Amino acid sequence: xxxxxxEATSGSARAGSLTLPHxxxxxxxxxxxxxxxxxRALSPNDLRAAGASLVLANTYHLHVRPGEDVVGRLGGLxxxxxxxxxxxxxxxxxxxxxxEGSRTVSxxxxxxxxxxxxxxxxxxxxxxxxxxxxxGADVAMAFDHVVPGGxxxxxxxxALERTLKWLERGAKRHAELSDxxxxxxxxxxxxxxxxxxxxxxxxxxxILDQGEWTGLAVGGLSVGEPKAVMYExxxxxxxxxxxxxxxxxxxxxxxxxxxxxxxxxxDLFDCVAPTRNGRNGAAYTADGPVNIRNAxxxxxxxxLDPTCDCETCTTFSRGYLRHLFVAEELLGLRLLSLHNxxxxxxxxAEMRAAVRAGDYERWAADWRRRYTQGETT
Amino acid sequence: xxxxxxEATSGSARAGSLTLPHxxxxxxxxxxxxxxxxxRALSPNDLRAAGASLVLANTYHLHVRPGEDVVGRLGGLxxxxxxxxxxxxxxxxxxxxxxEGSRTVSxxxxxxxxxxxxxxxxxxxxxxxxxxxxxGADVAMAFDHVVPGGxxxxxxxxALERTLKWLERGAKRHAELSDxxxxxxxxxxxxxxxxxxxxxxxxxxxILDQGEWTGLAVGGLSVGEPKAVMYExxxxxxxxxxxxxxxxxxxxxxxxxxxxxxxxxxDLFDCVAPTRNGRNGAAYTADGPVNIRNAxxxxxxxxLDPTCDCETCTTFSRGYLRHLFVAEELLGLRLLSLHNxxxxxxxxAEMRAAVRAGDYERWAADWRRRYTQGETT
Numbered sequence: 127x128x129x130x131x132x133e134a135t136s137g138s139a140r141a142g143s144l145t146l147p148h149x150x151x152x153x154x155x156x157x158x159x160x161x162x163x164x165x166r167a168l169s170p171n172d173l174r175a176a177g178a179s180l181v182l183a184n185t186y187h188l189h190v191r192p193g194e195d196v197v198g199r200l201g202g203l204x205x206x207x208x209x210x211x212x213x214x215x216x217x218x219x220x221x222x223x224x225x226e227g228s229r230t231v232s233x234x235x236x237x238x239x240x241x242x243x244x245x246x247x248x249x250x251x252x253x254x255x256x257x258x259x260x261x262g263a264d265v266a267m268a269f270d271h272v273v274p275g276g277x278x279x280x281x282x283x284x285a286l287e288r289t290l291k292w293l294e295r296g297a298k299r300h301a302e303l304s305d306x307x308x309x310x311x312x313x314x315x316x317x318x319x320x321x322x323x324x325x326x327x328x329x330x331x332x333i334l335d336q337g338e339w340t341g342l343a344v345g346g347l348s349v350g351e352p353k354a355v356m357y358e359x360x361x362x363x364x365x366x367x368x369x370x371x372x373x374x375x376x377x378x379x380x381x382x383x384x385x386x387x388x389x390x391x392x393d394l395f396d397c398v399a400p401t402r403n404g405r406n407g408a409a410y411t412a413d414g415p416v417n418i419r420n421a422x423x424x425x426x427x428x429x430l431d432p433t434c435d436c437e438t439c440t441t442f443s444r445g446y447l448r449h450l451f452v453a454e455e456l457l458g459l460r461l462l463s464l465h466n467x468x469x470x471x472x473x474x475a476e477m478r479a480a481v482r483a484g485d486y487e488r489w490a491a492d493w494r495r496r497y498t499q500g501e502t503t
Numbered sequence: 504x505x506x507x508x509x510e511a512t513s514g515s516a517r518a519g520s521l522t523l524p525h526x527x528x529x530x531x532x533x534x535x536x537x538x539x540x541x542x543r544a545l546s547p548n549d550l551r552a553a554g555a556s557l558v559l560a561n562t563y564h565l566h567v568r569p570g571e572d573v574v575g576r577l578g579g580l581x582x583x584x585x586x587x588x589x590x591x592x593x594x595x596x597x598x599x600x601x602x603e604g605s606r607t608v609s610x611x612x613x614x615x616x617x618x619x620x621x622x623x624x625x626x627x628x629x630x631x632x633x634x635x636x637x638x639g640a641d642v643a644m645a646f647d648h649v650v651p652g653g654x655x656x657x658x659x660x661x662a663l664e665r666t667l668k669w670l671e672r673g674a675k676r677h678a679e680l681s682d683x684x685x686x687x688x689x690x691x692x693x694x695x696x697x698x699x700x701x702x703x704x705x706x707x708x709x710i711l712d713q714g715e716w717t718g719l720a721v722g723g724l725s726v727g728e729p730k731a732v733m734y735e736x737x738x739x740x741x742x743x744x745x746x747x748x749x750x751x752x753x754x755x756x757x758x759x760x761x762x763x764x765x766x767x768x769x770d771l772f773d774c775v776a777p778t779r780n781g782r783n784g785a786a787y788t789a790d791g792p793v794n795i796r797n798a799x800x801x802x803x804x805x806x807l808d809p810t811c812d813c814e815t816c817t818t819f820s821r822g823y824l825r826h827l828f829v830a831e832e833l834l835g836l837r838l839l840s841l842h843n844x845x846x847x848x849x850x851x852a853e854m855r856a857a858v859r860a861g862d863y864e865r866w867a868a869d870w871r872r873r874y875t876q877g878e879t880t
Contacts, residue, residue, distance in 0.1 A: 163826065167833040171814065192801065192826045199802050200822045208818040424569065425576050437548065441585040445577045449540065449569045456544040456836060 128312040128340035130372045136486035138364050138391040141478045144341075144372050146212040146264040147310050148204065149179065153372060154388050154477045156470040157182045157214060157396040162191070163207050166401045167460040168467065170208045176436065176464060177471035180212045182396045185257050185267075186221035190240040190247065194260040202262035213263035214396075217254045217296075219270035219316070220345070220376070231271065233288060251296035259303045259311065267343060268296045270316040275350030282320030285346075286329050289318045294336060314341040314374065321355045323362045330366055341394075342367065343374040348383070356383075360390035367391065381410050381473055381497065385490050388477050400466035405459045407451045410469040413500025416444075418462065423448040436468035437461070505689040505717035507749045513863035515741050515768040518855045521718075521749050523589040523641040524687050525581065526556065530749060531765045531854045533847040534559040534591060534773040539568070540584050543778045544837040545844065547585045553813065553841060554848035557589045559773045562634050562644075563598035567617040567624065571637040579639035590640035591773075594631045594673075596647035596693070597722070597753070608648065610665060628673035636680045636688065644720060645673045647693040652727030659697030662723075663706050666695045671713060691718040691751065698732045700739045707743055718771075719744065720751040725760070733760075737767035744768065758787050758850055758874065762867050765854050777843035782836045784828045787846040790877025793821075795839065800825040813845035814838070 127145060134141040144151040158165045158173060160183045165173060173181065188197060200206045203213055222229060227239040235250030254269035269292050271285035293315050300313045315333045319325035333342065344363065347356045360375070367373055374394035375387050384395055400410070407419045411431035416423075418430070426444035434440075438447070438461040450458030480489035504522060511518040521528040535542045535550060537560045542550060550558065565574060577583045580590055599606060599613050606615040612627030631646035646669050648662040670692050677690045692710045696702035710719065721740065724733045737752070744750055751771035752764050761772055777787070784796045788808035793800075795807070803821035811817075815824070815838040827835030857866035 162830045162832055163823070164832050164834045169814070169834060169837070170818065191830055192822070196802055196822065196826075200804050200820050206820070206823050206826075208823070425573055427577050437546070441547065443577050443583070445569070445573065446540070446583050446585070449573075449583075453539045453568055455539055455541045456833065457541045457546060459833060460546070460837070 127309050130340070130370060132369055134482045134484070136481045136484045137389065139388050139477070139481045139486040140391060140393055141481040142372065142393060146180075146312075148210060148212040148264050151179045151212055152478060153393040154384070154474045154481075155180055155394050156384065156474050157394065158401065158467050159184075159396055159398045160207065160209075161398070162187045163197070163203065165463075165467070167405065167456075167463045168401070170210075172460070172464050173209070173467070174211075176468040177475070178211070178467065180214060180394075181207075181209055182214050182216060183207070183261070183263065184218070184221060185215045185254060185261065186218035186225075186249075188215075188261060189218065189249075189257050190242050194257045198260045198262075202260075204262065212265070214265040215258045215261050215263040215267065216376075217258070217267040217269040217316070218249055219254070219267075220272050222249055223272040231288075233291065235269075251292035252299040255296050255299040255303060255313070259300070262311065264311060265341065266300065266311055266313050268293045268313060268315045270318055270345055272318065272346050272349070273320055275321065275346075275355075277320045279320075279322050279325065282318070282322050282325055285320070286318045286325050289316065290329065290332055290336075293333065297337065312340045314343050315339055316343045316345040316376070317363075318346045320346060321351045321359070323359060326359055326363060327366060330363060334368065339371055341372045341374060343376050344392075345376045347375065348377045348379060353383070353386075357386060357390060360387060360392065364391035381470065382494070384470070384473060385477065385493060388481075389486065389490055400470055401463040404462035404464075404466040407458070407462060409462050410466050411500070412496060414497050418444065418447050418458075419451050420448070430462075430465055431469070434465060434468060434472070436465050438465040438468075504686050507717065507747060509746055511859045511861070513858040513861045514766065516765050516854070516858045516863040517768060517770055518858040519749065519770060523557075525587060525589045525641050528556045528589055529855060530770040531761070531851045531858075532557055532771050533761065533851050534771065535778065535844050536561075536773055536775045537584060537586075538775070539564045540574070540580065542840075542844070544782065544833075544840045545778070547587075549837070549841050550586070550844070551588075553845040554852070555588070555844060557591060557771075558584075558586055559591050559593060560584070560638070560640065561595070561598060562592045562631060562638065563595035563602075563626075565592075565638060566595065566634050567619050571634045575637045575639075579637075581639065589642070591642040592635045592638050592640040592644065593753075594635070594644040594646045594693070595626055596631070596644075597649050599626055600649040601726075608665075610668065612646075628669035629676040632673050632676040632680060632690070636677070639688065641688060642718065643677065643688050643690050645670045645690060645692045647695055647722055649695065649723050649726070650697055652698065652732075654697045656697075656699050656702065659695070659699050659702055662697070663695045663702050666693065667706065667709055667713075670710065674714065689717045691720050692716055693720045693722040693753070694740075695723045696736075697723060698728045698736070700736060703736055703740060704743060707740060711745065716748055718749045718751060720753050721769075722753045724752065725754045725756055730760070730763075734763060734767060737764060737769065741768035758847065759871070761847070761850060762854065762870060765858075766863065766867055777847055778840040781839035781841075781843040784835070784839065786839050787843055788877070789873060791874050795821065795824050795835075796828050797825070807839075807842055808846070811842060811845060811849070813842050815842040815845075
């Protein structure tokens with residue numbers, strides 16, 4: 127269980143498969159985000175139809191509402207959401223540090239205010255494990271201290287040190303919780319270090335010194351820093367990362383970011399972008415982004431993306447989809463979310479095929495040319 | 504085409520089947536309402552899964568946005584909505600008389616303001632036919648003058664006379680439009696007359712004198728008058744209605760109203776209630792209405808309605824559904840809309856079976872007992 131098999135490489139790009147209690151995940155893999163225990167506007171059947179194999183849910187959000195006790199009494203997160211494939215829960219670190227409201231950080235943990243009712247809450251590395259254990263996802267994430275993209279070295283160092291200490295405490299608590307007959311959840315560490323490559327390299331070494339991990343996440347990127355910084359971090363880390371461990375770049379992203387990050391050795395991604403953009407009327411297509419609200423689509427009988435096999439593209443015209451958005455109909459939110467998720471599933475499958483063909487760089491150049499030079503209405 | 508076959512009766516209750524260009528409709532039948540060319544929060548696949556055979560769309564709404572010319576260029580309403588089964592379009596009369604904004608009624612037609620952009624529009628019986636012909640539903644409705652539930656006899660008489668004159672003009676225009684090799688749309692008249700049974704009886708006689716109809720609608724009920732008035736009207740009309748013509752009670756409704764109206768000889772219904780109530784968290788169940796927001800459902804692992812076979816009831820707990828509503832997640836709106844539509848499809852199927860078994864009254868009494876005496880949280 128939790129084994130990662132690296133099946134092919136093409137340059138730094140990788141194709142593999144990860145075995146989890148609720149099924150196998152082929153990489154590169156994009157995880158749709160089910161913040162509150164539902165991928166916004168999509169049902170489990172929609173996600174299966176889109177080809178999703180791994181879904182992320184947020185520990186922070188489920189802790190404040192409805193509470194992990196409720197989820198537990200309703201049979202755990204899989205049963206609660208009606209999702210029988212693998213799940214990963216974020217630790218709550220990112221939300222605690224990014225949501226509005228006052229917070230107090232100490233070495234013990236973080237005191238913060240619930241965004242739902244303003245109540246005072248306290249999260250520690252141990253509590254984050256206990257909550258995630260109660261939720262019961264296949265993969266739990268360590269509780270981390272996230273700093274903004276432009277944080278100076280001292281701030282980033284401070285957060286890195288805290289995150290490393292919290293990892294030790296979290297891993298200890300997780301081992302206690304996991305001490306049963308069936309292994310049903312693994313824990314992945316999160317590497318912090320801001321935009322400072324020396325901190326990232328040191329952090330990685332110290333994480334690897336702490337134990338054997340079944341996966342490793344890179345956090346605190348895509349939080350406001352220039353894209354070149356993210357690429358540089360990934361390039362510095364790639365040769366130092368153990369090949370047999372899947373690499374998860376948190377909070378990324380857009381199609382072009384996925385293509386670039388896979389070229390730099392990343393295996394797993396999550397982001398709210400496909401569903402959030404979809405709800406705003408923005409769709410990914412082979413020929414680049416399309417804003418379906420544009421008047422140009424009014425009488426357009428063509429599908430959103432003629433290369434796509436999703437329900438949206440095989441059933442409806444651009445003209446109808448535009449009408450749904452102009453008329454503020456709920457179905458539009460769902461149809462574009464569904465398409466964008468399916469788009470990323472097809473994109474990761476294409477990347478995987480290109481890696482297996484040993485041809486990733488050429489494929490990526492072709493993909494980029496079409497995606498950036500297509501129509502962009 | 505457009506034939507109605509009356510298959511069984513039980514008292515005044517009827518079971519039949521209606522042949523339309525896009526398929527057969529078994530009665531009693533409830534039509535979900537796709538106001539703007541989409542049944543709110545539901546996809547065509549959802550509607551098929553719920554067992555819907557006939558869907559209503561609104562001429563007024565589609566005329567003001569996106570316009571019947573756009574729908575026509577995108578292949579007509581069936582293609583536009585992605586719905587390959589029968590469709591019926593309302594004439595716009597009800598909307599013109601019920602939506603906010605100024606209007607001027609003359610014998611020629613109604614001048615009104617678009618609720619979308621405030622532009623002045625003019626609907627006549629002929630225009631209503633032309634728009635519906637462009638939309639291309641299987642059944643078009645005659646343009647009618649609707650008065651409020653409490654209208655006095657003079658007002659109701661005036662609207663009835665106008666509606667009868669408009670029927671003649673609309674039928675003439677529809678016959679001109681239909682004068683082609685393939686018969687693809689039929690026209691149904693709407694009986695007005697307010698809460699005045701003598702007007703209703705006279706109106707019916709004069710509609711039947713105007714020609715042979717493939718269906719007949721009773722409009723202007725369920726618009727604010729007491730339920731007893733609606734029942735009285737239906738009871739007075741039932742023996743006078745031609746048995747071989749399907750009877751459509753417009754804008755009704757709630758499960759208890761369907762059960763009562765079928766007992767009084769009605770075959771077809773439409774109403775926004777199942778989807779509107781669903782979006783408000785109100786669900787129909789065998790044991791009566793349930794408000795899913797109620798705190799009692801917080802930890803409830805049971806399905807919404809254990810007798811139901813819909814995706815909502817076979818996949819999710821009440822606790823999860825409540826969470827979706829409390830957290831304001833879009834999926835909740837869809838899941839309760841889907842359930843409510845499926846509920847009415849199962850209810851009409853049950854009514855049909857009871858009629859065919861010659862046992863409608865007893866079935867209705869049993870149904871009413873359980874529905875009104877169940878839990879109502």
